Amino acid sequence: MENSIEKGNPKREKIGHLSFHDQIQRNKIKSALMIGVIFIFFIILGYVISLAVDPGYFFIIMIFATIFSLTYVIAGYYNSDKIALASVRAKPASKTEHRMFYHSVEGISIASGLPMPRLYVMESNEINAFASGRNPENAVICITTAAFEKLNKQELEGVVAHEMSHIANYDIRFMTLTAVLVGMISIIAQLFLRSLWFSNMGRGNRDSKGQAILILLGVLFAILAPIVAQIVSLAISRKREYAADATGVKFTRYPPGLANALKKIKKEHVPESEKKQKVAKSMAPLFISDPFKKKITGLFSTHPDIDDRINKLERM
Amino acid sequence: MVLWIIVGVIALIAIFFIGYFNRFITLENRIDNSLSQIDVQLKKRVDLVPNLMNSVKGYMKHEKSIMTEVTNARKAFMGAKTMEQKFAKGAELQHALKSILALAENYPQLKANENFLHLQQELSAIEDKVAYARQHYNDSILSYNNITKRFPGVIFASIYGKKPKKYFEIPKEERSVPKVEF
Numbered sequence: 284m285e286n287s288i289e290k291g292n293p294k295r296e297k298i299g300h301l302s303f304h305d306q307i308q309r310n311k312i313k314s315a316l317m318i319g320v321i322f323i324f325f326i327i328l329g330y331v332i333s334l335a336v337d338p339g340y341f342f343i344i345m346i347f348a349t350i351f352s353l354t355y356v357i358a359g360y361y362n363s364d365k366i367a368l369a370s371v372r373a374k375p376a377s378k379t380e381h382r383m384f385y386h387s388v389e390g391i392s393i394a395s396g397l398p399m400p401r402l403y404v405m406e407s408n409e410i411n412a413f414a415s416g417r418n419p420e421n422a423v424i425c426i427t428t429a430a431f432e433k434l435n436k437q438e439l440e441g442v443v444a445h446e447m448s449h450i451a452n453y454d455i456r457f458m459t460l461t462a463v464l465v466g467m468i469s470i471i472a473q474l475f476l477r478s479l480w481f482s483n484m485g486r487g488n489r490d491s492k493g494q495a496i497l498i499l500l501g502v503l504f505a506i507l508a509p510i511v512a513q514i515v516s517l518a519i520s521r522k523r524e525y526a527a528d529a530t531g532v533k534f535t536r537y538p539p540g541l542a543n544a545l546k547k548i549k550k551e552h553v554p555e556s557e558k559k560q561k562v563a564k565s566m567a568p569l570f571i572s573d574p575f576k577k578k579i580t581g582l583f584s585t586h587p588d589i590d591d592r593i594n595k596l597e598r599m
Numbered sequence: 600m601v602l603w604i605i606v607g608v609i610a611l612i613a614i615f616f617i618g619y620f621n622r623f624i625t626l627e628n629r630i631d632n633s634l635s636q637i638d639v640q641l642k643k644r645v646d647l648v649p650n651l652m653n654s655v656k657g658y659m660k661h662e663k664s665i666m667t668e669v670t671n672a673r674k675a676f677m678g679a680k681t682m683e684q685k686f687a688k689g690a691e692l693q694h695a696l697k698s699i700l701a702l703a704e705n706y707p708q709l710k711a712n713e714n715f716l717h718l719q720q721e722l723s724a725i726e727d728k729v730a731y732a733r734q735h736y737n738d739s740i741l742s743y744n745n746i747t748k749r750f751p752g753v754i755f756a757s758i759y760g761k762k763p764k765k766y767f768e769i770p771k772e773e774r775s776v777p778k779v780e781f
Contacts, residue, residue, distance in 0.1 A: 390728050390731045391731070396629065396735050396738075396739070534731075
């Protein structure tokens with residue numbers, strides 16, 4: 284089955300061949316490692332802070348932060364698809380008008396063995412698409428009107444396969460999990476910085492030197508931790524994009540489809556001021572390409588560099 | 600203490616036995632399911648044939664031979680009992696449909712016909728879906744075969760009598776990626 288693609292693309296032998304199975308596996312391991320790093324960081328942070336304030340508070344701080352951020356995020360998790368669709372004012376795709384969209388998704392749904400997601404279209408003159416929903420049974424895929432008009436069948440199929448991969452890999456669930464952890468770390472850091480006002484006043488003279496160092500350390504941690512957590516979660520988001528590209532190719536067996544779609548996205552990038560519809564910043568990780576500016580790609584972007592993605596796809 | 604270790608080991612072995620048994624069942628069900636998905640798509644294609652013949656009939660009066668070829672291929676498919684027969688007859692039907700669609704290029708009025716265009720799109724979408732369904736079938740077999748051949752799965756496979764399955768062979772000429780622009 285893989286032969287057909289290989290024969291059609293003689294370039295593959297020249298450049299290092301990157302099997303998509305390998306790539307999915309590698310991405311999964313890296314993502315799991317990153318979740319682990321965030322979690323260890325969270326424990327260390329809580330520990331240092333509790334040392335600085337009072338060791339007795341360790342569990343209270345942890346429990347409070349966990350409960351608070353969990354309740355906050357679970358609500359968002361169960362309504363992720365509705366929130367996402369409402370925030371971009373997406374409309375259900377029509378079976379007659381968007382027939383090619385339906386055919387593409389039906390094909391990929393058969394190829395992946397996933398249930399058929401609900402389909403939506405949002406008004407925008409930029410080629411883009413996103414998937415949402417907590418599991419494959421409750422998934423939605425939304426494309427922009429420009430994506431429907433400007434992409435040909437293979438390209439649209441590539442984009443749809445990328446979005447179906449986010450659903451297949453449980454990326455929405457995964458990203459929600461990282462959001463919880465990042466949220467918890469920020470909350471603890473905030474709690475600590477605020478609590479300093481109270482804890483310091485009462486007992487200033489008890490073992491003041493050691494206490495001062497610990498507090499200083501705690502402040503440093505509390506300031507750095509949320510930033511580091513954010514960077515790690517963004518790194519995960521970028522890894523997930525590569526993973527979705529690789530899984531998408533597993534479904535279509537046709538890397539040029541998505542690669543050409545990404546090339547079109549790159550070429551037709553619409554300046555911020557001319558956009559028909561503004562997208563909320565928090566929605567950015569959901570899209571196939573970052574709806575915001577692409578000049579700086581690095582630690583603080585949700586998506587990997589588009590040229591790098593095209594390059595990787597062309598090596599498959 | 601020793602007793603607990605023995606109990607623990609037995610529990611662990613039991614978990615492995617149950618786990619692998621369920622894994623085999625899940626994977627086999629996935630294979631069956633993907634096979635029936637191919638069947639569904641083949642049936643959908645056959646159901647479109649009478650409609651296609653009706654819309655083509657008026658324009659292609661002089662193409663009797665190809666018309667009967669399609670009708671016969673359809674009948675042959677309807678008579679197919681086993682999956683193998685269905686695949687073979689389905690491929691024949693697909694071949695006949697391809698030639699009728701190619702001939703349609705010579706009839707500008709037909710190409711302008713709304714109904715015909717719609718059917719043409721549906722047929723090419725179904726062709727894609729048949730290809731995807733086959734691919735998923737082979738993917739399902741791949742993951743089943745992986746587990747039956749790799750260690751420690753191979754041990755459980757021999758205990759439960761699960762043998763590796765054969766891939767779905769695709770005739771050479773069908774391998775090309777269909778290039779249909781809407």
